[in-house]
Amino acid sequence: MLILSGQGNPGARYAGNRHNIGFMAVDAIARRWRFGPERSKFGSLIREGEIDAEGGPVRALILKPQTFYNESGRSVGEALKFYKLSPADLVLFYDEIDLAPGRFRMKTGGGAAGNNGVRSVTAHVGPDFRRARLGVGHPGQSELVQGHVLSDFHKVDQNWVADLLAALADAAPLLAAGEDEKYQTEVMRLAPADKADTRQARNRES
Template sequence: MKIIAGLGNPGRGYENTRHNAGFDAIDRLAFKYEIPLNEVKHKSICGSGFMGNERVLLMKPQTYMNRSGEAIAKALHYYKLKPSDLIVVFDDVNLMPGQIRVRLRGSSGGHNGMRSIIYCISGNVFARVKIGIGKEDGKTLSGYVLGKFTRAESVLLDEAYSNAVSAIELLISGEADRAMNVFNKKVKAGEKEDL
């Protein structure tokens, strides 16, 4: 079994904001695999189902971003899973809008949700799919990440969510190296990688 958690903030006021890219990617994954997100447990909105032969739990923690680790640690403990059974999808201001990056371990990179997860599970060896949201000079970081996507960004992010789903599929099927080879290249906005 694998846990796939998308990071974001709960509530209508945060819908379609840059910081909720992880939630949006989970929605895309749930739609593709017909996994209803209709359970409330582990301080999260969840859905369980299968991706191929692998049982998965999709999670959207409802703890607010800075406490995402509480929900994820609770789920890992409940299912007696290791951090290596976890895939986290989240926004990254250090990537251009629409880019994605796959990593199997690492630091928080300054992301508060990731910092919370690393602290709560006492480790950093778990897969992550980063979705680029870029950053804008002259705006505070919090003001930027909590802002809504522009129309042009939304087009790029739509493709990024599809690519994130493809990356997660490769991770689930044990093809982490391929996922990194395909998605960690510097790709110009609007270009598509062949799988």
């Protein structure tokens, strides 16, 4: 079984924020693979379903913590404990300012790199979970980061956001099979993005 957890803030006020692209990603996967209806559990909104992988259907739980972004680890930890899963069974989808808009990288383990949501999850389950990092770009100055991630995507961003979300969902069988590197490659094949964003003063891809 897999837990696919999105990072975001609850409520309509935040729904279109860059910080909520993790929620958008897991919602896209749930729609594409016709997961069951949304309900409340673990202090989260959850949906259950299966993703058709090459070796057969893989059971998966969509998790959207309702504890706000910086406290999301509580819900994630509770879900992993309930299902007796390890960090390797968790994929965390979240916005990454150190990737240009539309870029996508998979990674297992590592630090939080200043992301308080990732730090919260690490505090509850340890660092060795799988990370689906969704590039939203950097505003250029550190003091502008909070306003950047807590603002909505611009109209000019809508096409690449939609393409990326569709690719994440369509390529999900590779993720379900544990083929993270192939998943990353297929997502970027389906939704190619520029490495740099000339509209912003700085982007650092890591």
